[in-house]
Amino acid sequence: MSESRQDIHNSDVPTLCRACEARHNGICGALRTDELLRLSRHTTSRRVPAGTELVGEAENIETYANVLSGVVKLSKVMADGRQQIVGLQFAPDFVGRPFQESSKVCAEAASDVTLCIFPKRSLDAMMVEAPGLEHRLLRQSLNELDDAREWMLTLGRKTAEEKVASFLHLIATHIDPEKQVARTNRAAFDLPMTRADIADFLGLTIETVSRQITKLRKAGVIEIEGTRHVTVPDIAELEAIANG
Amino acid sequence: MSESRQDIHNSDVPTLCRACEARHNGICGALRTDELLRLSRHTTSRRVPAGTELVGEAENIETYANVLSGVVKLSKVMADGRQQIVGLQFAPDFVGRPFQESSKVCAEAASDVTLCIFPKRSLDAMMVEAPGLEHRLLRQSLNELDDAREWMLTLGRKTAEEKVASFLHLIATHIDPEKQVARTNRAAFDLPMTRADIADFLGLTIETVSRQITKLRKAGVIEIEGTRHVTVPDIAELEAIANG
DNA sequence: CGCCTTATTGAACCCCATCAATATCTGTGG
DNA sequence: CCACAGATATTGATGGGGTTCAATAAGGCG
Numbered sequence: 001m002s003e004s005r006q007d008i009h010n011s012d013v014p015t016l017c018r019a020c021e022a023r024h025n026g027i028c029g030a031l032r033t034d035e036l037l038r039l040s041r042h043t044t045s046r047r048v049p050a051g052t053e054l055v056g057e058a059e060n061i062e063t064y065a066n067v068l069s070g071v072v073k074l075s076k077v078m079a080d081g082r083q084q085i086v087g088l089q090f091a092p093d094f095v096g097r098p099f100q101e102s103s104k105v106c107a108e109a110a111s112d113v114t115l116c117i118f119p120k121r122s123l124d125a126m127m128v129e130a131p132g133l134e135h136r137l138l139r140q141s142l143n144e145l146d147d148a149r150e151w152m153l154t155l156g157r158k159t160a161e162e163k164v165a166s167f168l169h170l171i172a173t174h175i176d177p178e179k180q181v182a183r184t185n186r187a188a189f190d191l192p193m194t195r196a197d198i199a200d201f202l203g204l205t206i207e208t209v210s211r212q213i214t215k216l217r218k219a220g221v222i223e224i225e226g227t228r229h230v231t232v233p234d235i236a237e238l239e240a241i242a243n244g
Numbered sequence: 245m246s247e248s249r250q251d252i253h254n255s256d257v258p259t260l261c262r263a264c265e266a267r268h269n270g271i272c273g274a275l276r277t278d279e280l281l282r283l284s285r286h287t288t289s290r291r292v293p294a295g296t297e298l299v300g301e302a303e304n305i306e307t308y309a310n311v312l313s314g315v316v317k318l319s320k321v322m323a324d325g326r327q328q329i330v331g332l333q334f335a336p337d338f339v340g341r342p343f344q345e346s347s348k349v350c351a352e353a354a355s356d357v358t359l360c361i362f363p364k365r366s367l368d369a370m371m372v373e374a375p376g377l378e379h380r381l382l383r384q385s386l387n388e389l390d391d392a393r394e395w396m397l398t399l400g401r402k403t404a405e406e407k408v409a410s411f412l413h414l415i416a417t418h419i420d421p422e423k424q425v426a427r428t429n430r431a432a433f434d435l436p437m438t439r440a441d442i443a444d445f446l447g448l449t450i451e452t453v454s455r456q457i458t459k460l461r462k463a464g465v466i467e468i469e470g471t472r473h474v475t476v477p478d479i480a481e482l483e484a485i486a487n488g
Numbered sequence: 489c490g491c492c493t494t495a496t497t498g499a500a501c502c503c504c505a506t507c508a509a510t511a512t513c514t515g516t517g518g
Numbered sequence: 519c520c521a522c523a524g525a526t527a528t529t530g531a532t533g534g535g536g537t538t539c540a541a542t543a544a545g546g547c548g
Contacts, residue, residue, distance in 0.1 A: 076393065080488050086393035099383055104390050131375035138378050139343055141385040146348050148392040149330035153320045155399040156328040156447025160504065195527060203400025205505055210528055223246040227513070227527060244324050404536065439495060452536055453497055469543070471495060 026092035030132035062098035070113030274376035310342035314357030317475035
């Protein structure tokens with residue numbers, strides 16, 4: 001879990017990584033200081049504005065990345081344009097698909113995003129030497145699989161109102177990597193994506209999303225300022241609606 | 245990919261494993277002969293009839309398993325009974341959730357199933373020694389994640405007809421582990437599950453599934469004998485319908 | 489054959505999509 | 519600072535795909 005915890009304050013650790021590792025619990029935590037240093041030589045930190053396409057669907061992958069801030073959306077598109085968002089990556093998630101030449105999804109910055117980008121080859125090579133890396137990746141993959149399956153239940157069986165409530169609950173509990181599962185029953189945050197994105201995530205239309213948000217607002221389950229800022233006075237109530 | 249290929253015919257390999265490994269490409273392929281032998285001491289092969297619950301939702305996990313034949317369904321249930329199947333495991337898939345005490349899904353035999361069952365502790369211990377095991381598990385997890393995301397598109401954006409066509413295509417291409425992606429454009433197979441299961445997999449009702457199957461039959465896309473046996477004269481056509 | 493489970497078919501309804509109009513937000517330039 | 523324009527969001531009216539309720543038919547197994 002934290003093999004390198006004592007390394008965090010080691011002055012040999014790249015500054016970029018120190019700032020990251022101190023707060024997050026990403027895959028790089030599996031690396032020893034010297035490995036981290038080696039990887040960081042080919043690493044660049046980058047800020048990209050919302051809407052930037054990081055990897056196209058069926059496109060060859062040359063790089064991996066860690067999300068440092070913001071939200072990355074993974075989506076799939078059908079021939080006739082129908083779109084479905086199949087995953088949201090928050091800090092400190094790893095973005096990439098090892099063992100595969102090309103991506104089966106499109107990765108795009110949903111909000112403004114800060115990324116730590118490194119070449120596929122570098123990490124692939126390091127995976128052979130440092131088994132802890134594969135261990136971390138396996139853990140994250142299994143968590144993502146749990147999330148994906150949880151979302152399949154939402155997509156397949158929930159009503160529009162339950163879907164929107166589920167989405168708001170997801171964001172409320174994931175947007176801020178600092179306060180892990182805060183014990184307060186209250187949350188305030190900015191929606192990291194447009195109504196169109198939310199609709200594509202929920203398998204709904206923009207109009208239905210808008211109507212359900214209005215409905216939740218009028219019912220006092222959420223409060224909204226502008227179109228993006230949401231306050232949830234009672235997260236438990238929101239969760240109850242999300243789960244029927 | 246096949247580190248132990250030369251071991252397959254080694255007489256030291258447990259008979260159970262020899263029969264399995266020869267045909268399939270499961271996670272045990274990552275083990276050396278002596279490791280395989282050690283694991284096999286705690287391993288039992290078991291046939292279970294359709295409907296057998298293997299792991300309950302939120303139940304503690306004591307064992308893992310490999311699917312040797314048949315289909316295992318993974319499902320989630322809401323408080324009010326709404327159900328969604330979130331994964332289908334075919335031979336030689338691994339069934340289990342490492343790094344977690346309890347399961348977030350219910351695993352149940354969809355058809356009659358043959359399993360190779362081993363204690364969680366045994367494999368967990370072996371994962372520490374044999375890094376190749378985690379490598380295999382990572383590969384399978386990433387593939388399952390790809391599958392889950394593909395299915396999210398189906399659940400969120402496809403019509404009932406496209407969903408049923410997608411399901412039939414999935415079964416046609418996965419039911420028989422022997423003939424990997426057969427090059428013929430024709431397929432014949434038995435549906436491994438009831439209409440109720442299919443509905444729960446597609447996020448539809450039994451009635452809608454039945455109507456869409458009838459529709460595909462009348463259109464000549466599929467032929468049906470009894471309620472289970474399906475023939476697909478033109479898989480490409482089925483796939484075209486599945487993808488809009 | 490007869491019983492029970494599973495599947496099909498029919499009719500009415502409803503939730504969400506679609507089409508359409510209006511409102512609000514955002515940022516840019518006068 | 520305000521006006522304007524394009525993008526984004528809300529709200530309304532209508533319609534359709536899938537659900538629901540109900541009845542009939544077909545398998546499966548003693």
